[in-house]
Structure formats: C-alpha cells, structure tokens
Amino acid sequence: MRTGKEPQARYWLPGQGDWLAAWKYPPVARVSEVTGIQFSVGKSGKIAVVALLAPVMLDDKRVQRVNIGSVRRWNEWDIAPGDQILVSLAGQGIPRIDEVVWRSTQRSKPVPPEGRFNSLTCFYATAECQEQFVARLVWLGANEVLGLEGIGEAGWRELHQVYRFEHIFSWLGLTQEQLQSTFGISKGEKLWHQFNLSRDLPFTRWVIAMGIPLTQATLNASRDGSWQQLQERDEQSWRQLPFMGEQRARQVIQWLEDREVTALSNWLAAQRIAGFMP
DNA sequence: AGCTAGGTTGTCGCCTAATG
DNA sequence: CATTAGGCGACAACCTAGCT
Numbered sequence: 001m002r003t004g005k006e007p008q009a010r011y012w013l014p015g016q017g018d019w020l021a022a023w024k025y026p027p028v029a030r031v032s033e034v035t036g037i038q039f040s041v042g043k044s045g046k047i048a049v050v051a052l053l054a055p056v057m058l059d060d061k062r063v064q065r066v067n068i069g070s071v072r073r074w075n076e077w078d079i080a081p082g083d084q085i086l087v088s089l090a091g092q093g094i095p096r097i098d099e100v101v102w103r104s105t106q107r108s109k110p111v112p113p114e115g116r117f118n119s120l121t122c123f124y125a126t127a128e129c130q131e132q133f134v135a136r137l138v139w140l141g142a143n144e145v146l147g148l149e150g151i152g153e154a155g156w157r158e159l160h161q162v163y164r165f166e167h168i169f170s171w172l173g174l175t176q177e178q179l180q181s182t183f184g185i186s187k188g189e190k191l192w193h194q195f196n197l198s199r200d201l202p203f204t205r206w207v208i209a210m211g212i213p214l215t216q217a218t219l220n221a222s223r224d225g226s227w228q229q230l231q232e233r234d235e236q237s238w239r240q241l242p243f244m245g246e247q248r249a250r251q252v253i254q255w256l257e258d259r260e261v262t263a264l265s266n267w268l269a270a271q272r273i274a275g276f277m278p
Numbered sequence: 279a280g281c282t283a284g285g286t287t288g289t290c291g292c293c294t295a296a297t298g
Numbered sequence: 299c300a301t302t303a304g305g306c307g308a309c310a311a312c313c314t315a316g317c318t
Binding site: 040042043044046048050061062063064065066067069090093094095139184186187215216217243 | 281282283284285286287288289293294
Binding site: 067073090096143150151152154155242243244245246 | 305306308310311312313314315
C-alpha cells in the first residue's frame with residue numbers, strides 16, 4: 001500500500017497536465033495509460049513483468065515503463081493494456097505502481113512465457129532459450145563476474161546471431177578477426193583483449209560465471225579452488241558451510257550433477273582454465 | 279526476521295556512424 | 299574534416315522472492 005501523504009483528491013484532477021502544472025509543488029504521482037505488457041526471462045529463468053506506459057513526467061524524470069514484478073504479482077494487480085494506473089517515484093526515482101485507477105472495458109491480456117525455465121536451463125542455446133541465454137551472457141560479462149568491459153546485451157545478441165553460439169562460453173573460441181569484423185577494428189580488438197584477460201581469472205570467477213547456486217559468502221568460505229574439490233563434497237559437507245540449508249545443499253548437488261553443467265566444465269578444462277583441468 | 283541475489287528503472291558519457 | 303545524432307554500456311537506487 002501507499003504511504004499516502006497527499007490527499008487522494010490530488011490524483012483525480014480533470015484535465016490532467018495543465019492543472020497539475022499549476023500546482024505549487026511538482027506532482028509526486030501521476031496517472032498514465034498502460035500501452036503494453038512486456039515479459040522478460042532473466043539468467044535464473046525467472047520471469048519479470050513490466051508495464052509499458054504512455055510517457056509521463058514525474059519530478060523531471062520521464063517515465064515510460066514500470067516494473068510489476070513476478071507473474072503472480074501481475075495477476076494480483078490485474079493489469080491489462082488500456083488500463084490507467086497511478087505511478088509515483090520510489091525514493092531516488094525508480095517508478096512504482098501505486099494503484100490501478102481505471103480498468104479498460106474490453107481487456108485482453110498477453111500470455112506470459114511458460115514457466116519452464118530455471119537455474120538449470122539455457123546453458124546451451126536453443127530457439128526457446130534465446131532470452132535466458134542472452135541474460136546469462138550479459139550477467140557473466142559483468143564486472144563482478146568476468147569483467148568483460150565493452151560488451152552488453154546488444155553486443156551479445158549481435159555476436160550470438162552472427163556466430164551461433166553453442167553454449168555460454170562459445171565466445172572464447174572467437175578469433176580477433178571475427179570480433180573485428182563485427183565490431184570494427186578498434187572495439188573488436190579491445191574486446192578480444194578482454195576475452196583473453198578473462199582466461200587468467202581465478203577458478204572462483206569462472207564457477208560464478210557458470211551460475212553456481214551459492215552465495216558469495218558460501219563460495220568464499222569453501223575455499224575450493226578446483227572443480228574436483230567441489231565434486232568431492234557430499235551433502236553433509238555442503239551443509240557445514242555458512243548459509244547452507246537443506247534446500248541450497250540439494251540445489252548445488254543437483255547443479256554439479258547436471259549434464260550441461262558438467263559438459264561446460266569439461267569444455268573449460270579443454271580451454272585450460274584454472275581449476276577445471278583434472 | 280534478516281539477508282542475498284536477481285530483477286527493474288532512468289540518466290549519463292563514450293564511441294560509432296552519418297551528414298554537411 | 300568537423301560536427302551532430304544515436305546507440306550502447308555502465309551506474310546507482312530500489313523492490314521482491316526465496317532461503318536460512
């Protein structure tokens with residue numbers, strides 16, 4: 001619920017913008033029409049729902065989309081294109097839905113993607129996996145993971161489209177020439193350099209890049225420096241680490257046994273990445 | 279109850295591409 | 299060749315779900 005400091009009446013102004021502009025203070029919340037609903041699949045397979053809005057100014061910020069959350073939450077809100085919703089800025093300017101002001105009469109909601117994705121899917125590229133696969137690439141390139149500077153979502157999409165990656169580490173096999181022909185001489189060379197630097201990163205970074213379901217603290221505490229060490233742990237051994245409960249332990253073990261995951265591990269071994277070679 | 283990870287948003291600055 | 303426009307990546311802040 002809203003922390004309603006302002007009188008409700010302020011939201012229900014006829015004529016909208018003009019009247020509000022005359023108000024002594026800039027409006028903290030405004031009504032906008034939902035123009036569409038967008039679904040996205042993240043690296044863990046979670047589906048996020050976003051409402052696309054007719055642009056409105058909120059405290060000098062131009063707002064044209066707002067996060068709804070999970071599919072469950074979206075169902076609770078019951079929002080469809082054509083509806084009018086009240087939006088405000090949370091804290092330093094993240095848009096937030098306050099309430100549905102008005103629901104369209106003829107409503108048709110788009111169908112969300114099936115919830116068949118999870119943290120064990122889409123290490124390998126398939127047509128259905130496109131979204132999660134790209135999300136994995138974007139994430140593994142981030143600073144805290146492999147620190148691949150200069151490439152983001154658009155870049156990964158481009159590379160994947162041109163060279164048809166088999167799995168999330170296929171980019172390691174690209175040549176300098178290939179990168180330069182896609183991104184230009186200068187940027188291509190920089191990227192090639194970044195890719196090569198990543199090869200020398202410590203084992204931990206690469207395990208994180210693979211998406212191992214452990215918290216940072218747990219991984220640090222384990223002090224495991226090789227794939228073999230990870231595999232030698234049994235459930236009891238995992239449970240002894242901080243932040244490890246029954247579920248988490250099960251998850252890691254399942255992850256370590258996963259066919260695609262072990263295939264990736266072997267592939268990294270062939271690439272002579274630290275900690276993966278037997 | 280508390281914490282972490284993962285997900286989202288708009289803005290800013292850099293680099294590339296295009297135009298005169 | 300210089301200048302402008304646009305796209306992309308990086309960033310900080312916030313929210314929720316899930317697990318301990």
